[in-house]
Amino acid sequence: xxxxxTDFGISDPYAGIMKGVILSVNPSAxxxxxxxxxxxxxxxxxxxxxxxxxxxxxxxxxxxVVVEVDPGVGSDRSIIAVSAGGHFFLAPDNGVLSLVLExxxxxxxxxxxxxxxxxxxxxxxxxxxxIFAPVAGHLSKGVGIDSFGPAITRDQMVTIAxxxxxxxxxxxxxxxxxxxxxxGNLITNIDLxxxxxxxxxxxDQGLKILIGSxxxxxxxxxxxxxxxxxxxxxxxxxxxxxxxxxxxxxxVYCGETRGxxxxxSVL
Amino acid sequence: xxxxxTDFGISDPYAGIMKGVILSVNPSAxxxxxxxxxxxxxxxxxxxxxxxxxxxxxxxxxxxVVVEVDPGVGSDRSIIAVSAGGHFFLAPDNGVLSLVLExxxxxxxxxxxxxxxxxxxxxxxxxxxxIFAPVAGHLSKGVGIDSFGPAITRDQMVTIAxxxxxxxxxxxxxxxxxxxxxxGNLITNIDLxxxxxxxxxxxDQGLKILIGSxxxxxxxxxxxxxxxxxxxxxxxxxxxxxxxxxxxxxxVYCGETRGxxxxxSVL
Amino acid sequence: xxxxxTDFGISDPYAGIMKGVILSVNPSAxxxxxxxxxxxxxxxxxxxxxxxxxxxxxxxxxxxVVVEVDPGVGSDRSIIAVSAGGHFFLAPDNGVLSLVLExxxxxxxxxxxxxxxxxxxxxxxxxxxxIFAPVAGHLSKGVGIDSFGPAITRDQMVTIAxxxxxxxxxxxxxxxxxxxxxxGNLITNIDLxxxxxxxxxxxDQGLKILIGSxxxxxxxxxxxxxxxxxxxxxxxxxxxxxxxxxxxxxxVYCGETRGxxxxxSVL
Numbered sequence: 036x037x038x039x040x041t042d043f044g045i046s047d048p049y050a051g052i053m054k055g056v057i058l059s060v061n062p063s064a065x066x067x068x069x070x071x072x073x074x075x076x077x078x079x080x081x082x083x084x085x086x087x088x089x090x091x092x093x094x095x096x097x098x099x100v101v102v103e104v105d106p107g108v109g110s111d112r113s114i115i116a117v118s119a120g121g122h123f124f125l126a127p128d129n130g131v132l133s134l135v136l137e138x139x140x141x142x143x144x145x146x147x148x149x150x151x152x153x154x155x156x157x158x159x160x161x162x163x164x165x166i167f168a169p170v171a172g173h174l175s176k177g178v179g180i181d182s183f184g185p186a187i188t189r190d191q192m193v194t195i196a197x198x199x200x201x202x203x204x205x206x207x208x209x210x211x212x213x214x215x216x217x218x219g220n221l222i223t224n225i226d227l228x229x230x231x232x233x234x235x236x237x238x239d240q241g242l243k244i245l246i247g248s249x250x251x252x253x254x255x256x257x258x259x260x261x262x263x264x265x266x267x268x269x270x271x272x273x274x275x276x277x278x279x280x281x282x283x284x285x286x287v288y289c290g291e292t293r294g295x296x297x298x299x300s301v302l
Numbered sequence: 303x304x305x306x307x308t309d310f311g312i313s314d315p316y317a318g319i320m321k322g323v324i325l326s327v328n329p330s331a332x333x334x335x336x337x338x339x340x341x342x343x344x345x346x347x348x349x350x351x352x353x354x355x356x357x358x359x360x361x362x363x364x365x366x367v368v369v370e371v372d373p374g375v376g377s378d379r380s381i382i383a384v385s386a387g388g389h390f391f392l393a394p395d396n397g398v399l400s401l402v403l404e405x406x407x408x409x410x411x412x413x414x415x416x417x418x419x420x421x422x423x424x425x426x427x428x429x430x431x432x433i434f435a436p437v438a439g440h441l442s443k444g445v446g447i448d449s450f451g452p453a454i455t456r457d458q459m460v461t462i463a464x465x466x467x468x469x470x471x472x473x474x475x476x477x478x479x480x481x482x483x484x485x486g487n488l489i490t491n492i493d494l495x496x497x498x499x500x501x502x503x504x505x506d507q508g509l510k511i512l513i514g515s516x517x518x519x520x521x522x523x524x525x526x527x528x529x530x531x532x533x534x535x536x537x538x539x540x541x542x543x544x545x546x547x548x549x550x551x552x553x554v555y556c557g558e559t560r561g562x563x564x565x566x567s568v569l
Numbered sequence: 570x571x572x573x574x575t576d577f578g579i580s581d582p583y584a585g586i587m588k589g590v591i592l593s594v595n596p597s598a599x600x601x602x603x604x605x606x607x608x609x610x611x612x613x614x615x616x617x618x619x620x621x622x623x624x625x626x627x628x629x630x631x632x633x634v635v636v637e638v639d640p641g642v643g644s645d646r647s648i649i650a651v652s653a654g655g656h657f658f659l660a661p662d663n664g665v666l667s668l669v670l671e672x673x674x675x676x677x678x679x680x681x682x683x684x685x686x687x688x689x690x691x692x693x694x695x696x697x698x699x700i701f702a703p704v705a706g707h708l709s710k711g712v713g714i715d716s717f718g719p720a721i722t723r724d725q726m727v728t729i730a731x732x733x734x735x736x737x738x739x740x741x742x743x744x745x746x747x748x749x750x751x752x753g754n755l756i757t758n759i760d761l762x763x764x765x766x767x768x769x770x771x772x773d774q775g776l777k778i779l780i781g782s783x784x785x786x787x788x789x790x791x792x793x794x795x796x797x798x799x800x801x802x803x804x805x806x807x808x809x810x811x812x813x814x815x816x817x818x819x820x821v822y823c824g825e826t827r828g829x830x831x832x833x834s835v836l
Contacts, residue, residue: 036325037320044751045579046311046606048622051572055625058570062627065329066601067321072313075752088315091322091431093329099826104816127387159756159790160813161806164625217311218342220427258428279427282371303592305585312579332596334588339580355582358589358698360596484578485609487694523693539695546694549638 036065037175038092040085041101041163042073049161053101053168056154060172067092076104078131080293082197083213085124086134087273094121099171101163103127114166115192116148118180125171130195137197141189153279170260200225208299210234210276212246215292219284220244223297225276244268245298246278247291252302264288303332303358304442307352308368308430316335316428318428320368320435323421327439334359344350344515345398349464349561350480352391352539353401366438368430381414381433382459392438397462404464408456415451448536467492473492475566477543482559486551488513490564492543501568511535512565513545514524514558519569531555570599571709572626574619575635575697575751576607583695587635587702590688594706601626610638612644612665614827617747619658620668621807628655635697637661646772648681648700649726654727659705664729671731675723682718710759734759742767742833744810746780749826753818755780757831759810768835778802779832780812780825 037057043049050071057064069088073081081102086270089098113128120139125147126132136147137163148165152173157165170183200210210225230242239254251268254276261267261281266288271277277300280288289295304324312387317338324331336355340348348369354364370379380395386404392414393399417424419440424432437450467477467490477492497509506521517533521542521543528534528548533555538544543566547555556562571591577583585607603622607615615636623632647662654673656671659681660666681700684691686707691699704717720736734744734757744759764776774786785802788810795801795815800822805811810833814822823829 036329038322040315042751044606047750048574048603048618050623051601052625055572055622055627055630057600058599059625059627062599065325065806067318067325067333068312069315069318070313072311084315088319088322091319091326093322093326096322097683114800148794159803160792160804160811164806193348215315216316234614256428269426272425272431277427303596307582332592333577334585334592334600336582336585337580339578353580355586355589358586358593360593363589398769483581483583484576525694536693539692539698544694558609 036067036096037099037171038067038069038088039097040069040073040088040096040098041089042075042077042081043101043163045071049163053163056168056247057172058176060169061176064172064175069098073102075101078102078104078129078195078254079197080193080214082131082134085131088164089122089124089135092122092272094268097125097171097174099167100124100126100131101167102131103129114162114170114176115187116147116170116180116183117141118143118146122173124182125167125174126210128193130193132192133194134197136189136192138272142268143180144178144187144192146184146187147189149182152178152183167299194265195289198224200229202233203298207302208301210297212291212295213275214294215286219280219286219288219294220271221285221289221291221297222273223276223278225297225299227270227275230276230299233299241302243302244276244278244297245300247289249289251278303333303360303363304438304469305334305336305355305363305365306338306368307336307340307348307355307365308338309342309348310338310342310368310430312338316430320430323431323435324439327436328443331439331442336365340369343369345369345371345396345462346464347481349401349462352398353418353460354407356391356402357428359389361377364390364392366434367391367393367398368434369398370396381429381437381527382454383412383414383437383441383447383450385409385410386532390441390447392434392441397460400462401464403456403459410447411454411456411459413451413454416449419445419450428436463532467496469500470565473567477564477566479558479560479564480542480561482499486547486553486555487538488545488552488556488558488562488564489538489540490543490545490565492564493541494537497543497566502568508569510567510569511543511545512567513562514556516556518545570601570627570630570703571628572601572603572622572632572666573605573635574603574607574615574622575605576611576615577605577635577697577791578769579676583697585793587697590698590702591706593708594703595710598706598709603632607636609831610636612638612663612729613731614748615665616668616729619665623656623658623669626656631657631659631705631708633701634658634660634665635701636665637663648696648704649721650679650681650704650708650714650717651675652677657708657714659708660702662727664727666726667728668727668731670723677714678721678723679714679720680718683716686712686717692775732758734763736767740834744831744833746825746827746829746831747809749820753814753820753822754805755812755819755823755825755829755831756805756807757810757812759831759833761804762807764810764833767833775836777834777836778810778812779834780829781823783823785812
């Protein structure tokens with residue numbers, strides 16, 4: 036099984052062409068789109084989503100992430116293949132796997148250099164088609180990961196700094212919104228473990244959540260715990276505090292978006 | 303075969319994650335997207351589309367519908383599994399199957415409660431991942447539908463009232479636009495059977511169709527029956543009267559949209 | 570393997586329904602979306618994309634293109650099935666295969682008329698579901714292409730004139746933008762072969778590219794060859810000159826889009 040996570044969108048044929056190349060190499064590959072809707076060149080957004088998604092796929096899956104800033108393609112940035120936690124990852128070496136590799140210990144990290152597995156000639160602009168796709172096809176067919184190039188170490192990989200919640204001097208747990216979904220839910224980087232560490236065992240009702248000028252008392256167990264058109268905070272499906280508006284769009288209602296500061300403290 | 307119809311959009315990873323969970327349970331499942339583009343929480347829109355779509359899939363397919371208003375998720379609304387007409391349906395008990403069950407007689411209706419088949423822990427916000435997906439995976443693998451919970455009857459399910467055409471005192475068949483597609487076609491809830499009942503055997507040319515201030519004479523057999531940039535009425539692919547603009551977008555041209563009243567009468 | 574390229578979008582259920590019909594005919598078909606995001610009725614855009622995409626799929630694939638102007642559906646326009654270069658193509662006879670058939674020599678061209686393979690009744694508006702999908706299903710199952718109707722010749726097919734670059738009196742190679750992708754890259758119809766023919770063996774650095782009031786010196790080998798927020802020209806993944814903005818969107822920056830004139834000359 037191969038998953039794809041890119042910023043290609045779905046109006047251009049790029050994602051479809053990658054699938055054609057993969058299936059030309061491995062006709063029995065099963066290809067699943069995680070999403071092609073990453074904002075162009077949003078490496079941090081992709082870093083969060085691949086970490087949220089990979090764990091729901093069967094072990095042995097190959098997760099292909101193609102999100103790069105312009106200079107990546109055609110530059111001397113590397114492409115890396117990682118074996119970790121029973122999954123394979125194939126991505127540009129631009130930090131997009133930073134969050135995955137905070138959670139998983141890599142067994143093997145390979146700098147993908149063996150052109151035997153590339154589609155030639157390799158174009159100047161579309162390594163998704165000419166390198167990522169055929170390498171993913173061969174990986175999914177069982178070619179050993181160390182066939183694709185030399186091993187490197189974790190600290191030879193590019194790492195991006197992902198914002199972490201911290202405890203302020205006044206005792207607030209300060210995080211931020213890391214993602215806004217289609218429903219306007221504001222997904223933060225604050226999870227229950229961080230709350231427990233900050234305030235002792237978490238008490239859903241004993242917490243106060245602040246975003247902008249809005250205060251929310253307590254964590255809800257369900258959306259309907261809040262009155263219609265009221266804000267609520269809830270532990271979302273990724274395990275993080277999310278701020279939602281019952282019957283509405285919290286992002287629009289609050290005027291908050293990715294990067295907005297969220298504070299959790301005791302009520 | 304499993305079909306998915308949700309309001310998740312495709313920029314978030316939710317649909318992809320559901321597929322990962324399904325394939326973790328049943329690696330040989332074939333998953334087809336009907337659409338993830340339902341407007342958020344538009345249960346009525348989903349009710350029309352699942353009824354339009356399921357019949358084109360092979361018998362034995364499992365159709366998963368996840369469209370809910372906020373309070374549904376995490377609330378005590380049920381999830382139901384239905385066997386009807388050789389198909390399986392898995393949906394929240396919020397009326398989204400109302401139209402399907404006007405057309406099909408349910409053999410079995412199950413309240414999905416058997417947590418053996420859930421992914422645990424069940425999150426507060428994403429039952430698509432934690433209940434719908436694994437249950438669909440097991441259903442598609444051949445687990446008997448009555449394994450998932452107790453049987454209930456049709457009248458124990460939530461039903462939503464879908465607008466029906468009616469005959470006015472002045473003899474007009476009064477319906478409404480139930481859907482507008484990408485091309486601006488206005489799809490009504492008036493079908494040939496209703497026209498026959500109202501006016502005797504239908505005569506394509508003997509009818510008059512009114513929408514807003516626009517009058518259309520006769521039903522067309524093809525778009526090109528109308529002059530360019532002219533409105534026409536045609537029996538669309540779902541079997542309902544559709545109002546289209548030759549070489550254009552009828553919805554934009556007329557300023558009409560879902561809910562707009564459409565009247566059919568004899569010319 | 571069956572690929573789909575349509576203007577159906579993905580919010581309506583049309584693409585999903587086509588898949589259901591294909592899989593009802595051939596349950597083991599593997600269906601890949603090239604894109605459903607063609608602008609409504611943009612035959613020329615579809616002509617470019619199918620030509621760009623088909624070659625990356627395994628031989629023996631069936632490529633289904635459903636992009637039509639309104640009068641096509643339900644009119645007496647034909648549907649054609651073509652065997653060429655080891656691929657099958659199924660499309661309306663409206664010129665959408667013009668570019669493919671400049672590059673490939675057709676072995677067989679069939680006017681699809683044998684209603685045995687249609688879903689009946691054939692609707693007035695959705696031949697994608699009622700003709701294209703079941704015929705593609707049967708083609709992919711191995712039904713011989715000449716089973717679907719009588720053979721016709723290439724010159725009996727509709728051809729659309731696709732803009733070609735030409736050499737101006739002042740010695741400039743004059744082409745145009747044929748496509749703009751999600752990243753704002755301006756993809757032209759000028760390829761290396763045309764440049765070689767016009768100026769002798771191409772010298773990446775010896776060329777000047779003009780678009781609107783913007784002049785670009787030389788072809789880049791990579792995006793990072795240009796300064797941030799600078800325009801560059803590069804041979805893109807389709808083999809054509811593309812104009813890009815390093816760290817930005819060239820289309821927005823230049824105010825240029827499909828149809829914009831691009832001139833290449835010696836520096």
